[in-house]
Amino acid sequence: MPDILSAPLVVEFPFTRSLGPVQSAFLTGLRERTLLGVRTADGRTLVPPVEYDPVTAEEIRDLVEVAPTGTVTTWAWNPEPRRDQPLDTPFAWVLVRLDGADTALLHVLDAPGPDAVRTGMRVRVRWAQDRTGAITDIACFEPHDGETGTPAPHDGTFADPVTGIVTPARLDYTYSPGRAQSAYLEALEGRRVVGERCPSCRKVYVPPRGACPTCGVATAERVEVGPRGTVTTFCVVNIKAKNLDIEVPYVYAHIALDGADLALHARIGGIPYDQVRMGLRVEPVWSEGSRHPDHYRPAGEPDADYDTYRELV
Amino acid sequence: MRDVAIVAFAQSDHLRRTDELSEVEMLMPVLHQVLDATGLRTGDIGFTCSGSSDYLAGRAFSFTMALDGVGAHPPISESHVEADGAWALYEAWVKIQTGEADTALVYAYGKSSPGQVRDVLTRQLDPYYTAPLWPDSVAVAALQAQALIDAGDTDEAALAAIATRSRRDAEANPHAQLSGPVPAGDYLVRPLRTGDCPPVGDGAAAVILAAGDTARALCERPAWIRGIDHRIEAHGLGVRELTESPSTRLAAERAGVFDRPVDTAELHAPFTSQEVVLRKALGLGDDVRVNPSGGALAANPLMAAGLIRLGEAAARIHSGASHRALAHATSGPCLQQNLVAVLEGESAHA
Ligand SMILES: [Zn+2]
Numbered sequence: 001m002p003d004i005l006s007a008p009l010v011v012e013f014p015f016t017r018s019l020g021p022v023q024s025a026f027l028t029g030l031r032e033r034t035l036l037g038v039r040t041a042d043g044r045t046l047v048p049p050v051e052y053d054p055v056t057a058e059e060i061r062d063l064v065e066v067a068p069t070g071t072v073t074t075w076a077w078n079p080e081p082r083r084d085q086p087l088d089t090p091f092a093w094v095l096v097r098l099d100g101a102d103t104a105l106l107h108v109l110d111a112p113g114p115d116a117v118r119t120g121m122r123v124r125v126r127w128a129q130d131r132t133g134a135i136t137d138i139a140c141f142e143p144h145d146g147e148t149g150t151p152a153p154h155d156g157t158f159a160d161p162v163t164g165i166v167t168p169a170r171l172d173y174t175y176s177p178g179r180a181q182s183a184y185l186e187a188l189e190g191r192r193v194v195g196e197r198c199p200s201c202r203k204v205y206v207p208p209r210g211a212c213p214t215c216g217v218a219t220a221e222r223v224e225v226g227p228r229g230t231v232t233t234f235c236v237v238n239i240k241a242k243n244l245d246i247e248v249p250y251v252y253a254h255i256a257l258d259g260a261d262l263a264l265h266a267r268i269g270g271i272p273y274d275q276v277r278m279g280l281r282v283e284p285v286w287s288e289g290s291r292h293p294d295h296y297r298p299a300g301e302p303d304a305d306y307d308t309y310r311e312l313v
Numbered sequence: 314m315r316d317v318a319i320v321a322f323a324q325s326d327h328l329r330r331t332d333e334l335s336e337v338e339m340l341m342p343v344l345h346q347v348l349d350a351t352g353l354r355t356g357d358i359g360f361t362c363s364g365s366s367d368y369l370a371g372r373a374f375s376f377t378m379a380l381d382g383v384g385a386h387p388p389i390s391e392s393h394v395e396a397d398g399a400w401a402l403y404e405a406w407v408k409i410q411t412g413e414a415d416t417a418l419v420y421a422y423g424k425s426s427p428g429q430v431r432d433v434l435t436r437q438l439d440p441y442y443t444a445p446l447w448p449d450s451v452a453v454a455a456l457q458a459q460a461l462i463d464a465g466d467t468d469e470a471a472l473a474a475i476a477t478r479s480r481r482d483a484e485a486n487p488h489a490q491l492s493g494p495v496p497a498g499d500y501l502v503r504p505l506r507t508g509d510c511p512p513v514g515d516g517a518a519a520v521i522l523a524a525g526d527t528a529r530a531l532c533e534r535p536a537w538i539r540g541i542d543h544r545i546e547a548h549g550l551g552v553r554e555l556t557e558s559p560s561t562r563l564a565a566e567r568a569g570v571f572d573r574p575v576d577t578a579e580l581h582a583p584f585t586s587q588e589v590v591l592r593k594a595l596g597l598g599d600d601v602r603v604n605p606s607g608g609a610l611a612a613n614p615l616m617a618a619g620l621i622r623l624g625e626a627a628a629r630i631h632s633g634a635s636h637r638a639l640a641h642a643t644s645g646p647c648l649q650q651n652l653v654a655v656l657e658g659e660s661a662h663a
Contacts, residue, residue, distance in 0.1 A: 004333045009427070011371050015440060023441055046552070048442045054547040074463065074555065076455030077503035082432065084447040093452045093502070095551050104551030106443055106456075114503055119463045135442050167440050173371040173427040178335025209381055210338040216355045216384030218341055 005182045009175040015167040022051045024163055025063055025156035030137035032158055033127055037066045037101050037151075045151070047101035048135075063156035066100035067149020068125040070141075073097050073104045077114035084170075086140055092117045096141055100151030109141045116143065133162030180210035183222060188291045193284075195260050197221040203261035226257035229296070230304040231280040232313045233263075236273055251276040255296055256312040263312045270297030278313075279303035317409050318528040318535030319520050319656065321350040322624035322631075327490040327516035327612035330426040336370065337382040340422050340517045344382050347418070347519045351531040355384035358521075359414025361391045362405045364398030364421035365616050368433050383418065390414065397421060398518065398620030399581075399642030399652050405522055406541055415524045416531075422517035423616035430513050430615065438646060439548050451510055451584075453646040455502040457555040458586035462504060464556045466593065469504055472585040473497050476508045476610055479585075483607025490514045490612040511583040516614030518621045536627035536638075536656040540568030543652035545645075555647055558594040564653040565595055570639055575655070577602045577629050577638040579622035583609040587648055591641060595653075601639075605629070619643065623654060630658045 019027060022038055026049050029036040038049035039062040046054075053060050076093045078085070085091075086108045094117075095104035110126065111117050124144035131137035177185065180196060184207045187194040195206030196219035203212065204223050212219050234253035240246070251273050254263035268276050269285065281301040284293035323346035331339055348354065361383055365376045376393045385391065390413075394400045398421020405417035425433075431449035438444040438453075461467050476495065483492035491512040498507030521531070528535040544560035544567075546553055565571065578601050582588040588603070597603065604610075606625040609618045619642025629635035637657045644650040 006332060009371050017440060019441070027441070048549070048551075050549070054549075054552055073551070074456050074460040076452055076459055076505075077500065078452060079500060079503070082447060082449060086446055093448055093456055095456060097551075103549065106448060106550055107446065119459065135445050165441065167445055169436060169444075171368070171371065171428055171433055171436070175371065175427055176332040178338050179333050180338065181335065209378065210335055211341055211381035212384070213381040213386045214384055216341070216344065216382055218338070 003182070004176055004179065005185055006174050006176040009173040010170065011173065012168070012170045015169065016164060017167065018164045019162065020051050021061060022049050022063070024161050025158070027133040027135070027165065028158045028162045030135070031131045031133040031162060034154065035066050035068055035098060035125070036063050036154060036156060038062060039064050044102040045100060046103045047098050048105055063154055064100070065152045065154035066098045067151060068098070069144055069146070069149040070096040070098035070101070070123055072109070072117070072119055072121045072123055074119055075109065075117050077117065086136065091140065094123070094141060096123055099149045107138055107141055111143060134165055178210060180208040180219070184208055185291060191286055192224060193226045193257060194222050195225045197223050204259060205262050206257060206260045206264060223259060225259040226284070228281060228283045228299050229255040229257035229260070230309045231268065231276065231278055231282060232256050232309050233278060234268065234276050249273045253296070255282060256309050261312070266293065267295040268297070269295040277303070279306060279309070315410055315412070315524045316528070316537055317406055317522055317524050318532065318537045319623065319627035320523045320528050320532035320535050321347040321521040322518070322628050323347045323350070324488050324518040324617070324621055324624060325516045326488050327514045327614050329490065329512070329514050331424060331515040332426070335378070336365070336375065336422055336424060337379045339424070339515065340379055340420060341382045343517045343519045344418070344420060347521045351521050353416065353521065353531070355389070355418070358416050358418045359390065360405055360408045360417040361389055362393065362401040362408070362417060362419050364394045364396050364401040364620065365423060366395055368436055369423050369425060369428065369615055371428060379422065397616050397618065397642055397644050399623055400543065400644070402520065402522070402620060402623055403541060403543060403652060406538060409522060409524050415527045417522040418519065419522065419620065420517065420519035421617040421620045423614045424515040425513045425615055426515050450646070451502045451505060453550060454584040454586065455505045456550065457590070457647045458504050458509070458584065460555040461586055461589055466556055467586065467589045471589070472509050475585040475588050479604055479607050479610040482605055483611030486607050486611060488612060489607050492607060492611055505584060505586070509585040511609050511613035512611075514612065514614055516612060516617055518617045518624055520620065520624050520627065532631065534631055534633065534658055536630035536658065539655045539657050540570070541652070541654040542567035543650065545650045548649065550647060553647070556590065558590045558648050558651060561591055561594040561641065561648065561651040561653060564651050565639070568653045568655050570595065570653060570655055573637060575601060575637045575639045577605065577626060577635040579606065579608070579626040579638065579640045580604055581609055581619045581622045581642045583613050583618070585610065587643070590648060595639065619652065626656050630656050633658070
């Protein structure tokens, strides 16, 4: 059995979201050190605010300012902060009911240790130095034994309101493709292409994924295929993809490698794009230091008969 | 309503890592087990439904790769939920109720080992107010645990006892990832210690559903689904009363849990504290056998662990160990979404 390959895989995405009137007012408020809630028809104040009453589903827009002080309703001590969490020293996760609010906001509390935290303790907002209109404009909460703040009416209007946010996210993985694909990738290293034969229907799949999609059984018998093959169908690409260093137009094709029962796809080179045709016999071209063939080029053989590849179109 | 039963159940061994297996390679033995148990072939199945998550795989449309394992060519009737397989089972049950299928294959799988599951799960939180703070899955569970302790519903010793009982029961479960004496360990996020938290691992499960006489033909003692319902609560943690689970309670009412006593309950409680909430919501007394499999504290393959609760409950009906069992699955932070089903053997129905 070959070694199982693995490689780092980073998934990173800046989610760009638009805000409705209520979320816009709340996040703009944070930028201006103003905490806003929203009032429901039955007189409760929700902080953080939402656009629809969670009980009645009525649209709600009645904004109200609440105090930057509040009470911890539950907490949890985090001895080892993780990447991207608000503080890099041990802290408490807290739900805080701000004075004037009927629901609690999730955030973190900067405290010296778990013995300094309890449910019911009084806290206040510590504002971030640089505020952009995001929940992280609250740097954290801190213990507070001063007076209770009082809520006040607020129309939610600000100059230059925040209308959208970008939420960056990064997740790190170590990807392992499993046994079948590891063997395929290892063979490519030696410029060989291997598929796997289904024990039931005898079809050869390339790249192998360890299962026959027709029979639903495991494949294991390794079979060398190609390297030459036949173009079964193709398309002409006329629009240049971002970060892709290939002149357009070019041809992308399905190629049935000799001995395989499933066509794989690759770029065709070494021939004008408008001369590529079904049945064209091709061979892989490997570039230095690359695991995968860079493209396929004409093999200089007569075209294949349609009947030899019709099952693979 | 048609009579629908779980007629076969299988699960993988749940392991910390399965680098040598792709998802479909991990899944296939489990699919073959339920098919072999019923004598069905993939082409005989009326409807196929799966549960999994791209965020665990780190790839878009990752479930399409697993379809190779069910023989998706020629085309089959198929669907997928980006959720625990328990919800895939619910969709399959609905499909059978419509009369469009008489049998269904439901499977679910999750590999947590490639990523950091505590971080991955933050991406299911509200993206405006919560996710930017990256509160990990243990942290939000710990907030709920502290609320329970403050309310006098439990204490750290009682939580440790839940962990001990679960992993002792798991000694009889050959698929479990964590069994036997497991130390309470240090605080991961206080008040939860490592022992209060589920193992992180990879695994898969599958069940076959069948209606009426088809079920009787496929299984000696089908586990009839007498009721099934699922409910959801507000997303914001600060809006909810974390010591209660009104969605579990309501789903249980609608599923008929309270019509007659159950003898077994498979509860999907990845954290010890969540069992406290669920027992209260379901009114379970000490006479009910809770999680004889060891539950999610013994093996918690994400996206499969809820389906496994249904499967474990069904397996106890199949073997005659239970006559009327409750199965529960959860999803989301602090038991946000809950599914409850009641399973009965034939004699209990008569
Ligand atoms: Zn086959």
